[in-house]
Amino acid sequence: MTPSVLIWFRNDLRPTDHPAWHAACASGLRPIPVFIEEPWRTEASPWLDGRPALGARRAQFVAESVHALQEALGGLLVRRGEPATVLAALAEEYGATQVHCTAGHAPYERNDEAAVAARLDLVRHEGATLLHPDDLPFDLADTPEVFTRFRNKVERKWKVRPALPAPAVAVDVPKEAQAVTAKEPVDARLALTYEGSHQAARARLHHYLDGTRALSTYKETRNGLIGADYSSKFSPWLASGALGPRETYEAIRAYEAQHGANDSTYWLVFELLWRDYFAFVARQFGPRLYAGSGLRAAAPPPPWNSRARTAFDRWSRGATGQPFVDACLHELNATGFLSNRGRQVAASYLVHDLGVDWRAGAAWFEHHLIDHDPASNAGNWLYIAGRGNDPRPVRRFNPEGQAERYDPDGAYRDLWV
Ligand SMILES: Cc1cc2nc3c(=O)[nH]c(=O)nc-3n(C[C@H](O)[C@H](O)[C@H](O)COP(=O)(O)OP(=O)(O)OC[C@H]3O[C@@H](n4cnc5c(N)ncnc54)[C@H](O)[C@@H]3O)c2cc1C
Incomplete structure (x- = not known):
């Protein structure tokens, strides 16, 4: 059997600017790229009445991206299951001794990596961020509490490593199919078609x-x-x-x-x-990212009782009676995308006006956003809830004031409500 090396693709579905893929190909071993559909994708979210964390639009977007990557690489295995179990079986099947991957940020990604590293020789590469953690002028554990301080520090010692080209390598594995193939309907009001590739x-x-x-x-x-x-x-x-x-x-x-x-x-x-x-x-x-009280143990989150559930249900359907907020939810639910302004106003309304636990809103965004990113989503929700990286304790956006300023003629509300 030709000695092989496994490359575990996750949220890094591209052939270029990819240190892990590059290193695996440079090893001289036969590269075996694999994408794994983890069980959490279809598990019911505790906040969403049985809906899974991965909504249909993002599932479709990811499936398109996986398919495009298969075409670009010439082959890609697609498997279902716990990554550590799947990768251990593949290592045996293909005679691989090492696995390369892009380091993740979210707690569940880090847990998966730890489980793989316990069974196999896992090499993590930093490819998900602009700045390499080793080039930061502080340890990751000392990341400044406030963004402006972070920015000032990194801008003073600015270093971005070059994007690597796609390795010229022939991949000799089949193009395996993904489970999710259904096409979601496209809302006629969507301004841009997002194709995953x-x-x-x-x-x-x-x-x-x-x-x-x-x-x-x-x-x-x-x-x-x-x-x-x-x-x-x-x-x-x-x-x-x-x-x-x-x-x-x-x-x-x-x-x-x-x-x-x-x-x-x-x-x-x-x-x-x-x-x-x-x-x-x-x-x-780490796991504090999902703590209801926030990153620095502020007050406990509001109770998740029937009042909160009813308010959350109205908010999530875009039926609060607040036209700007409702328009934002209608756009999100119909398209899988929402502007940054819309996200801020919708999030602030749920947390500060309706008094609902930020994690319910974050779960709704996770399910619907095609751009869901665990760190950016939780980080922004925590920030708005006054439980994250913000010097101000309450960051409430007045929806009427926001509508007057950013939707003065009501065109946005007319489009979506
Ligand atoms: C409550 C809430 C939840 C959010 N959830 C997500 C999420 O799950 N995934 C996500 O990618 N962004 C998230 N954002 C950040 C931001 O709203 C989106 O990145 C942005 O609207 C995407 O549109 P764009 O690509 O046109 O952004 P642009 O304005 O063109 O910005 C360029 C890029 O910069 C990054 N960026 C911009 N603003 C932010 C920000 N506030 N935080 C982090 N990155 C940013 C994004 O990668 C974006 O693509 C969230 C914001 C809020 C307020």
């Missing part, structure tokens, strides 16, 4: 940068609510890993070299730093 991600990157030069006005438009180009819409591809953070960064720098840098081009990198920040915070706090 590295090619679609690159096409969107090109569209937002050189194609339309929308990047040059990002800072002015990023609080928009309607349309395809008020913000980059890179998040679904960054979350599934079809787009790498370093290749995104390099594209922004190349754009700046050609068309000029300004506040807007800086601001997109600034937002990518928020993404990194929440990933590092997730690593720093």
Whole structure:
């Protein structure tokens, strides 16, 4: 049997900008790429009356991304089960001694890694963030409590490692099928069709940068609510890993070299730093990321009783009677996407106006968002709930004031309510 090496793909479904895939191919061993559908995908969420954490739209998006990766690599095994069990069986089947993967941030990803490492030689590579944790001017355990301090520190010692090209290697395993294949209906009001693939991600990157030069006005438009180009819409591809953070960064720098840098081009990198920040915070706090009281043991969360359940049910259906909030939920539920402004207002309303535990809202977002990212989702919810990385104890968004400012003519509410 040819000695082999396993590459465990998860939220890193791309061939480029991929240190784990690169290292596995450089080992000279036969590379065996595998994607594993873990049991949590179909398990009922305790907050969602039997719904699974992985909703149908994201499942479809991920399935498309897996399929595209199979085409790009020339083969990819798809298996179901606990990663440690699946990988141990594959290691035996293919005579592999080592497994490479991209290091995860969420507690469940770290748990899976620990279980694999207990049985096999697991090599973790840092490929999910723009900045490599080893290049930070502090230990991950000392990640600053406030984003501005984090940003100031990393900007003073700025280092982004180059995005690696796709390795030229022939993969000799079959293209196995995924369980999820159903096509979700597309709402006619959806401004942008999200297709899960590295090619679609690159096409969107090109569209937002050189194609339309929308990047040059990002800072002015990023609080928009309607349309395809008020913000980059890179998040679904960054979350599934079809787009790498370093290749995104390099594209922004190349754009700046050609068309000029300004506040807007800086601001997109600034937002990518928020993404990194929440990933590092997730690593720093581990399971506390899901603690109802928050990262630093604030007051206990409100009780999850019948009053809370009724309020949550109305909120989740977009039936609160608050038109801006309802419009946000209708958009999320119908499309799997919601603007950053809409997410902030909807989250604040659930936590501060309805007094519901932030984890119920985070679970609803997790189920529906095609860009769900465990660190960014929990980090932003905690932030708004005043239980995370925010110097202000209460970050309430007044929905009427927000509607007046960001939807003055009511076009957004008319579109979705
Ligand atoms: C309650 C709540 C939940 C959220 N859940 C998620 C989530 O599950 N997944 C997710 O990717 N983003 C999440 N966000 C952050 C943000 O809303 C989305 O990243 C953004 O709206 C995606 O649209 P875009 O790609 O056009 O962003 P752009 O404005 O174009 O920003 C570019 C990229 O920067 C990153 N980014 C921007 N804002 C943030 C932020 N506040 N936190 C972390 N990263 C950011 C994203 O990767 C984004 O794609 C959440 C925000 C809130 C308030």
